[in-house]
Amino acid sequence: MSSVRSRVMTIALSFLVASAAVVATPTAASAELTDDEVATIQSRMDYYADLIVGDAEVASLSWYVDLIYDLEGQTMDLYTTKAWTNNTITQPASGEGISIRNIIKPRSLSSLLAAQRTLSDQLEADGSIEGANTISIGTIADVQGLTVEAGDQELDQAAFSARETSHQDPVVAYEQELTVKVGVPVDIVLSDNNEAPDTASRQNDSSPFYGGLGLTTPNNGYCSGAFGARRTAGSVTSYYMISAWHCGSGTYKDRAGEVIGSTGTVGAGPAKEADVIAIKVKSGASSGTRVFDGAWNNSSNYSKPVSSKGRATKGKRFCSSGANSGVHCALKVTGTNVRVKYPSGQVVFGQVLAEQVKTGIALAQGDSGGPVFGPHAGAWAKVQAIGVISGGTRTMTCPSLAAASTKTKCFKKIYFQPIGSALTIFDLQLNYG
Numbered sequence: 001m002s003s004v005r006s007r008v009m010t011i012a013l014s015f016l017v018a019s020a021a022v023v024a025t026p027t028a029a030s031a032e033l034t035d036d037e038v039a040t041i042q043s044r045m046d047y048y049a050d051l052i053v054g055d056a057e058v059a060s061l062s063w064y065v066d067l068i069y070d071l072e073g074q075t076m077d078l079y080t081t082k083a084w085t086n087n088t089i090t091q092p093a094s095g096e097g098i099s100i101r102n103i104i105k106p107r108s109l110s111s112l113l114a115a116q117r118t119l120s121d122q123l124e125a126d127g128s129i130e131g132a133n134t135i136s137i138g139t140i141a142d143v144q145g146l147t148v149e150a151g152d153q154e155l156d157q158a159a160f161s162a163r164e165t166s167h168q169d170p171v172v173a174y175e176q177e178l179t180v181k182v183g184v185p186v187d188i189v190l191s192d193n194n195e196a197p198d199t200a201s202r203q204n205d206s207s208p209f210y211g212g213l214g215l216t217t218p219n220n221g222y223c224s225g226a227f228g229a230r231r232t233a234g235s236v237t238s239y240y241m242i243s244a245w246h247c248g249s250g251t252y253k254d255r256a257g258e259v260i261g262s263t264g265t266v267g268a269g270p271a272k273e274a275d276v277i278a279i280k281v282k283s284g285a286s287s288g289t290r291v292f293d294g295a296w297n298n299s300s301n302y303s304k305p306v307s308s309k310g311r312a313t314k315g316k317r318f319c320s321s322g323a324n325s326g327v328h329c330a331l332k333v334t335g336t337n338v339r340v341k342y343p344s345g346q347v348v349f350g351q352v353l354a355e356q357v358k359t360g361i362a363l364a365q366g367d368s369g370g371p372v373f374g375p376h377a378g379a380w381a382k383v384q385a386i387g388v389i390s391g392g393t394r395t396m397t398c399p400s401l402a403a404a405s406t407k408t409k410c411f412k413k414i415y416f417q418p419i420g421s422a423l424t425i426f427d428l429q430l431n432y433g
Contacts, residue, residue: 036380038317043378044378046310052084062108064109065079078102078103116137116337120135132341133197134338137336140187144184198393208289210288210303211288215252215323221248224368227287229422239285240279242276242426243276243278244368245271245275245277275348276388297326306373306383310385312336312387315332316374320363322363324366324408330357334355355413355414356413360399362392372389390417392410
């Protein structure tokens with residue numbers, strides 16, 4: 001850690017206010033960070049993020065736009081609609097060297113999320129873009145706006161041909177049409193099929209059931225469990241395993257055929273829009289306080305305790321742990337609050353996009369519903385619950401898998417839902433160990 005501590009600033013925590021066009025120069029990045037350095041720096045940044053936004057849902061803060069971590073540069077970029085001050089932050093926590101830059105933007109996150117909903121409804125209504133697509137919040141030519149990404153084959157060619165003129169490309173015409181209807185700039189990005197989003201699914205667990213276990217779905221498909229949770233009413237505590245809504249409603253078993261529990265009927269509504277579901281564990285059994293780590297076929301059933309929950313902030317690094325492909329770390333968050341339409345037609349809001357920044361995959365089909373976790377309190381011995389796996393994009397060659405077939409896809413990028421969505425929708429508390 002000497003390479004990290006050597007970059008301590010004279011003023012350990014500084015606030016720099018910049019316009020959208022002028023940004024302070026970040027600290028020069030050193031050699032690639034180790035896992036321990038990532039955990040330590042990320043923990044420090046989380047400390048300040050908690051002071052900045054507290055326990056509030058960021059979309060409810062009228063001044064909030066975005067927050068991005070640069071772990072290598074030890075810099076946090078805080079985007080707001082007005083200059084931000086907080087007198088409670090007077091000195092750093094244990095460990096120094098974090099710089100916070102305040103960058104002013106005109107549109108709040110809440111206003112952009114409202115525009116995203118409007119755009120999603122418009123796309124569904126006019127049908128010009130069919131099948132899988134995403135809507136992300138970002139910057140278009142230095143102006144805040146929305147970007148629609150879809151595969152070439154998802155376009156309704158007749159609808160786009162009707163917009164074509166001798167002076168204007170039909171996609172550009174559609175962008176302008178949507179910009180007027182939505183009220184913010186809209187950009188349409190077309191890609192090849194391996195960029196289209198798709199849904200993702202340890203083998204013979206027993207009570208207390210751990211996150212990352214393999215699930216046989218009500219439709220005899222393959223999914224994974226995320227985190228153990230509970231709900232207490234009076235003296236009665238019921239236990240749950242959180243997973244993905246698209247895995248289905250009904251009775252779930254482990255891969256050896258043992259019944260784990262049932263969801264009951266969970267139809268359209270908040271759970272579908274967040275792609276989360278809660279499996280009520282059968283009587284006499286419980287969900288545990290740990291998640292499986294390591295390879296999908298690890299014979300020692302290696303696991304780690306879940307000790308807190310955290311935010312999915314741009315720039316942070318996490319691990320996924322699905323039952324089909326095992327654990328994958330060095331997943332860097334590149335997008336938050338993404339609206340995703342999967343090939344099934346399911347539209348999901350609030351998704352987080354992360355990319356594998358080292359070699360290997362981020363997930364495989366069959367990992368859906370599995371946990372996404374990060375380091376707890378600056379170390380990896382315990383973990384922080386971050387999210388629930390939904391799907392992936394950018395297909396890759398698959399490694400060895402628990403349930404491989406010629407149709408199984410593996411991905412370099414992962415979509416997941418923040419764990420807070422499931423806890424709120426189903427009124428649950430995480431099991432901590």
